[in-house]
Amino acid sequence: MPEPDAGPTKMSPVLPSHRVPAHLARRFHQICLGVTAEILAGEDLTPPLWGVIAAVVEESGGGQRQIANRIGVDEVTFGQMIEFLEGKGLVERKIDPDDRRARKLYVTQAGADLRRRLRPALLAAQERLLAPLSKAERVALLDMLVRVIEANDSYARPGNGRRKPQRKSKTTNGGQP
Template sequence: MDATPPTREELCPFPLRQSIGFLLVRTALRLRLLGNTILQEAGEDLTVDQWGILNLLWESDGQTPVELARRADKDKPNVTRLLQILEDKGYVARQPDPKDRRSHRILLTEAGRAIKDRLLELGSTCHERACAGLSAQEVATLKDLLNRVYRNVF
């Protein structure tokens, strides 16, 4: 595979609707809308962002808000707001960190653990709809390319 990036001349003129940034944002917004629609149609009182925090806790329960923010690529105030909503809904609880009294650990409640399989199934439905018409290899390539672009812009 040729790894030579396009030249400046090949990129000009720079049509906005063909730029990587525009295409990524447009796609991300549609994916968020699709995910929220699937959750709503399934009768779940959750958003994609709340689902994402739960997903990170299903992978590793007992993280701090700072750890969750880093892993979710979100700022701490946003994660704090999401955690408050999830706590109000009874899916998570805060527990003082025994190693650092200034911090808390976020733990799944029984309700937070009980919805895991159902929400993962809805996530799979969203993924299948978003990737309809793509082969498994194309999906793997797309993920690889997106991760490479992400690393390039750091």
């Protein structure tokens, strides 16, 4: 019989060569996703989908393109996420009366109820994540992260840093016609 899960284990120290912003940000992101996914288990939602719900609540009536850009998700992926959430009855799209091609987003009552139910557990999880820090350190960390993100936001465009797709040549013989 397998032993019950003992919960999180202490991670080995970060390698000196990995004490760089990119690696630490990636590891912290992994940890945040894991903690959030644990809370969302059973809701058929992922942490990115939860982030979309939170953004729609915060930007209620905002344009689909505007919200996608604000949270750094490409428009096609964001549209698919909205379609999924709409199918679950958590958000709704309405035609923008000023631009019939555009859509405005709203959280539904079911979405608001879900958020109200899960938000306390998600906030408590964030508190646990930052428990090693004092209150002043938490504020300082968040302020510094916001400053770094705002100063470098131009690099955060969806797809930035991905390898460009390799195109196959329509010719043969090493590119010779």
